[in-house]
Amino acid sequence: xxxxxxxxxxxxxxxxxxxxxxxxxxxxxxxxxxxxxxxxxxxxxxxxxxxxxxxxxxxxxxxxxxxxxxxxxxxxxxxxxxxxxxxxxxxxxxxxxxxxxxxxxxxxxxxxxxxxxxxxxxxxxxxxxxxxxxxxxxxxxxxxxxxxxxxxxxxxxxxxxxxxxxxxxxxxxxxxxxxxxxxxxxxxxxxxxxxxxxxxxxxxxxxxxxxxxxxxxxxxxxxxxxxxxxxxxxxxxxxxxxxxxxxxxxxxxxxxxxxxx
Numbered sequence: 001x002x003x004x005x006x007x008x009x010x011x012x013x014x015x016x017x018x019x020x021x022x023x024x025x026x027x028x029x030x031x032x033x034x035x036x037x038x039x040x041x042x043x044x045x046x047x048x049x050x051x052x053x054x055x056x057x058x059x060x061x062x063x064x065x066x067x068x069x070x071x072x073x074x075x076x077x078x079x080x081x082x083x084x085x086x087x088x089x090x091x092x093x094x095x096x097x098x099x100x101x102x103x104x105x106x107x108x109x110x111x112x113x114x115x116x117x118x119x120x121x122x123x124x125x126x127x128x129x130x131x132x133x134x135x136x137x138x139x140x141x142x143x144x145x146x147x148x149x150x151x152x153x154x155x156x157x158x159x160x161x162x163x164x165x166x167x168x169x170x171x172x173x174x175x176x177x178x179x180x181x182x183x184x185x186x187x188x189x190x191x192x193x194x195x196x197x198x199x200x201x202x203x204x205x206x207x208x209x210x211x212x213x214x215x216x217x218x219x220x221x222x223x224x225x226x227x228x229x230x231x232x233x234x235x236x237x238x239x240x241x242x243x244x245x246x247x248x249x250x251x252x253x254x255x256x257x258x259x260x261x
Contacts (some may be wrong), residue, residue, distance in 0.1 A: 026045065039048070089178040
């Protein structure tokens with residue numbers, strides 16, 4: 001994996017808010033077809049790092065590369081156009097709209113021919129058909145009616161819609177911010193299975209999570225943030241959960257906890 005060119009990489013990212021240092025020279029690499037978890041205590045810089053990578057904020061210094069080419073995202077729309085889709089903890093879904101309409105929110109398709117080009121009629125039938133396929137491809141069998149309003153869905157089902165939307169349009173990278181934070185055990189497992197499905201399609205995933213068992217279940221590598229800096233990168237095979245927490249909290253360092261070879 002490490003011999004492959006990263007899909008997304010960052011070098012020396014710096015972001016300050018007055019006297020508060022959000023990021024202090026952070027490096028990151030995301031490789032094809034992997035799940036990279038980002039963990040860290042509150043204030044470690046996880047959110048700031050993700051915002052820099054997805055165009056929500058601009059770093060004060062450093063470089064971001066996509067497929068080896070430098071990129072400069074000034075807003076989230078720039079990152080989305082480049083193929084980076086983000087699912088935030090506060091789901092950006094429209095409760096009153098149905099599943100298909102939410103999947104194509106902001107990307108509505110028009111009907112072919114004059115009905116679409118002249119009258120600007122929405123291709124609802126085609127959107128529902130393709131929405132059903134997108135959910136099926138992710139192994140989501142609990143959502144059968146694409147005309148069902150999202151406000152009638154459970155928390156896990158709403159998360160499934162948001163992830164399916166990201167997977168449908170994210171051609172390069174999918175970023176998931178605490179996707180299981182408000183879910184029960186069963187719904188959390190459904191989200192983790194979706195992450196596996198996305199990875200099996202070759203699409204790399206960045207996963208931000210406080211849930212260490214979930215991180216160790218699905219992540220290929222784990223990037224640890226501490227006090228605005230990268231404290232190291234480990235894997236579920238090289239380190240245990242207690243070791244990861246110790247590095248995250250500063251009880252030890254990666255050098256002092258080299259892990260298993």
